[in-house]
Structures are given as C-alpha cells and as structure tokens.
Amino acid sequence: MKVPTSHLILIPTDPTYVPHDDQAEAAADALETLLPAAREVSYDMFDDVRFIDAGEAFEAITCPLCGKDAHGWWPSAMDRAAENEFEDLAVVAACCGGQTNLNALIYQPAASFGCFALVATNAGVGKLAPEALVPIEAALGCAVRVVRQKI
Structure with missing residues (x-):
C-alpha cells in the first residue's frame, strides 16, 4: 500500500x-x-x-461576502478564469451578486x-x-x- x-x-x-x-x-x-x-x-x-x-x-468553498456555499457557481467561474490562464481572478458571486475574486473565496481546507x-x-x-x-x-x-x- x-x-x-x-x-x-x-x-x-x-x-x-x-x-x-x-x-x-x-x-x-x-x-x-x-x-x-x-x-x-x-x-x-x-x-x-x-x-x-x-x-x-478538498471539502468546501464559501463566498467571503455573504458566507454562502459557492460550489454551485465556482466551477464555471474557474473555467472562465482558466481560459485566460488565471490572469483575471475577478468574479461576480452568483450567491449574492457581489464583486470578489477567486483567490478571496474561503476554501476548506485552504487553497x-x-x-x-x-x-x-x-x-x-x-x-x-x-x-x-x-x-x-x-x-x-x-x-x-x-x-x-x-x-
């Protein structure tokens, strides 16, 4: 093993x-x-x-603005950012409509x-x-x- x-x-x-x-x-x-x-x-x-x-x-992703689970919108936001080799991490959080970035999300455990x-x-x-x-x-x-x- x-x-x-x-x-x-x-x-x-x-x-x-x-x-x-x-x-x-x-x-x-x-x-x-x-x-x-x-x-x-x-x-x-x-x-x-x-x-x-x-x-x-890897367990959870939470919005830093409203504290809600970001798993629903995070994959598509990552896909968009990956298209530009993560040069722009800005994102509108679908959970609350606030401006944040993928690096500011709360990853559990940390990422x-x-x-x-x-x-x-x-x-x-x-x-x-x-x-x-x-x-x-x-x-x-x-x-x-x-x-x-x-x-």
Whole structure:
C-alpha cells in the first residue's frame, strides 16, 4: 500500500508575486530551519498563475461576502478564469451578486492561486502559528497563505 505524501505549501497572497531567486532561497532556508523533520524543502516558480488546492482533502468553498456555499457557481467561474490562464481572478458571486475574486473565496481546507510555491514535503507538523511564518515572509518580501496538500 502506498503511503500518502503530504505537502505544506506557502503561497504569496498576491497570486502574481514571484520573488527573486535569492529571496526564494532564503525563504527555503527559513522553512527548512522551521521544519527540520521535512523530507524535502523546495520551491517552484511558474510562468503563469496556478490553482493550488488541498488535493484529496478538498471539502468546501464559501463566498467571503455573504458566507454562502459557492460550489454551485465556482466551477464555471474557474473555467472562465482558466481560459485566460488565471490572469483575471475577478468574479461576480452568483450567491449574492457581489464583486470578489477567486483567490478571496474561503476554501476548506485552504487553497490559493499563485506563480510561486514554497513546499515542505512530509513535514509532520500540525498548524503553524502566524509568528512562525514571519521569517519566511520577511525573506520573500510578502505575506503568504498556507495550503496543506495530500496526494
């Protein structure tokens, strides 16, 4: 039986943000210091914005404006955004008619859009305290979101 792989992924809150190589290296070093038991710490830079979700654990999507379930309209909004390689994440929430964006939706567990991902594989940690992310965010020069992915 194959043992599942878990990834703790840190993604800039600005989906288009890509750090310089030296910033990415410094952030990877900071993550490795924070999570010494991780099997591997690496990073990826993409040419376009990607959706990074929780993998097998994906459960719910909620509108940040009204709190209603967004599953009914989210797939078509994702399809439209994907047609333009996620360059424009703006969307009108069908549940309440408000203006928001796909990255602002509340994904359970967390998911995010980005051109850069810092990844710790099989880190064996629970929840990270916000203050634990400070050195990583300082190295990257931006705030990050944490996505836990199981594959």
